[in-house]
Amino acid sequence: MADASTFNSAAYGGSGWSQRTAGHDQEIGSLWRGGIDSEWRQLRTVLLCRPGAEIAVNDFNAAQQLEALDLVRAQEEHDQLAAAYRNAGVEVLTTPATEAPTPNRMFCADLFVMTPQGAILARPASTVRAGEEVATAQALAAARVPILRTLTGSATFEGADLLWLDAETAIIGRGLRTNQAAIEQIARLCADLGVNLTAVDMPFGTMHLMGMMRIADRNLAIAWPRRTPHAAVMLLREKGYRVAFLPDEDAAQANRALNFVTLAPGKILMPGGNDLTREWYDGLGIEVIETPMFELRKAAGAVGCLTGIVERDTA
Ligand SMILES: NC(=[NH2+])NCCC[C@H](N)C(=O)O
Numbered sequence: 532m533a534d535a536s537t538f539n540s541a542a543y544g545g546s547g548w549s550q551r552t553a554g555h556d557q558e559i560g561s562l563w564r565g566g567i568d569s570e571w572r573q574l575r576t577v578l579l580c581r582p583g584a585e586i587a588v589n590d591f592n593a594a595q596q597l598e599a600l601d602l603v604r605a606q607e608e609h610d611q612l613a614a615a616y617r618n619a620g621v622e623v624l625t626t627p628a629t630e631a632p633t634p635n636r637m638f639c640a641d642l643f644v645m646t647p648q649g650a651i652l653a654r655p656a657s658t659v660r661a662g663e664e665v666a667t668a669q670a671l672a673a674a675r676v677p678i679l680r681t682l683t684g685s686a687t688f689e690g691a692d693l694l695w696l697d698a699e700t701a702i703i704g705r706g707l708r709t710n711q712a713a714i715e716q717i718a719r720l721c722a723d724l725g726v727n728l729t730a731v732d733m734p735f736g737t738m739h740l741m742g743m744m745r746i747a748d749r750n751l752a753i754a755w756p757r758r759t760p761h762a763a764v765m766l767l768r769e770k771g772y773r774v775a776f777l778p779d780e781d782a783a784q785a786n787r788a789l790n791f792v793t794l795a796p797g798k799i800l801m802p803g804g805n806d807l808t809r810e811w812y813d814g815l816g817i818e819v820i821e822t823p824m825f826e827l828r829k830a831a832g833a834v835g836c837l838t839g840i841v842e843r844d845t846a
Pocket residue numbers: 594595596635638640641660691738739741742830831832833835836837
């Protein structure tokens with residue numbers, strides 16, 4: 532009797548069973564949210580992490596900072612960054628508090644990267660940042676952003692090493708922060724997603740691919756002269772980008788003029804105090820909004836590094 536009744540029930544595939552037919556990609560926007568397939572389409576959602584007492588360290592070099600930071604000034608600048616996003620109509624998510632916060636956890640761009648169908652969680656390369664990805668995973672999960680992959684084994688990867696050139700093409704920098712093991716794991720995921728991943732080698736003494744090239748519009752990339760990998764420039768051009776090289780490396784170096792986030796096609800949020808580079812961006816037809824980064828940049832990053840991109844419009 533029991534058998535006969537279970538056999539025909541919905542739970543066992545009998546009458547009343549309703550098959551899930553929508554694919555994961557179709558469930559983004561309903562069950563799940565988030566995703567990008569470009570670096571320049573309208574920005575919708577970012578993840579930020581307001582700095583706390585963890586950034587005021589004894590040994591700034593060991594903490595991967597360039598100079599000691601003033602906490603109050605850093606927090607004020609960070610609040611202005613969040614306000615700049617909100618004023619631009621961008622939703623701001625925040626990383627939850629943790630018991631033992633580490634000094635670089637505010638650099639959200641390094642802790643994950645989005646694909647069109649969900650996030651790849653980072654596995655930071657130094658012991659100083661190890662584990663920052665855990666709170667990032669919590670923040671993403673709380674916001675219903677799917678995590679497609681966490682990295683395993685000896686892989687190290689930081690999100691600022693991966694950039695989207697178009698919906699089927701991503702580029703990843705191999706260097707201090709992202710190693711070959713990570714590239715292999717990410718390439719397998721990309722293959723599943725129908726995305727070509729090109730790895731480029733970065734010069735010794737540099738940090739992330741983000742620090743060498745940025746994309747400001749559908750067909751406009753900004754690159755650091757002599758530092759951007761040759762293969763990256765070739766690939767950008769092949770994909771139809773004009774590659775404009777920064778006119779003044781010293782200004783860019785001192786004040787992180789390249790460390791911007793594209794808010795919408797041809798519109799960027801950049802660190803304030805870069806008048807020369809700003810004028811040059813104006814000349815390229817880019818609309819610029821500035822936000823101060825005079826204190827935060829002492830931690831070796833600026834707008835781009837502090838901003839985890841969660842969602843943009845997609846093609
Ligand atoms: N995407 C970036 N450039 N992030 C900057 C991170 C800076 C941080 N002090 C670190 O060494 O990890």
